[in-house]
Amino acid sequence: MIVNVLTPPMPGVVKIGRTDNQDANNRIGQHYTTGVPVPFTLEYACKVKNPDEVERALHIAFAPQRINPKREFFQIDP
Numbered sequence: 001m002i003v004n005v006l007t008p009p010m011p012g013v014v015k016i017g018r019t020d021n022q023d024a025n026n027r028i029g030q031h032y033t034t035g036v037p038v039p040f041t042l043e044y045a046c047k048v049k050n051p052d053e054v055e056r057a058l059h060i061a062f063a064p065q066r067i068n069p070k071r072e073f074f075q076i077d078p
Contacts, residue, residue, distance in 0.1 A: 005044040017072045018051040043078035
């Protein structure tokens with residue numbers, strides 16, 4: 001599994017998540033729907049053995065910058 005950092009078409013915002021896809025670029029395509037005017041940009045991707053733990057740790061570390069507690073979006077620089 002891959003942990004990734006994506007930037008949506010919103011300045012100053014990043015999405016921190018994980019994917020089961022072997023290619024993080026496939027995840028970008030999944031986010032590019034009719035509600036999104038331009039595709040996300042892949043800023044960083046890393047294969048890890050424990051993606052749930054890594055994702056959780058990053059969400060905790062950046063919790064003060066989280067935009068919505070139910071979403072994986074943060075107001076931080078990539």
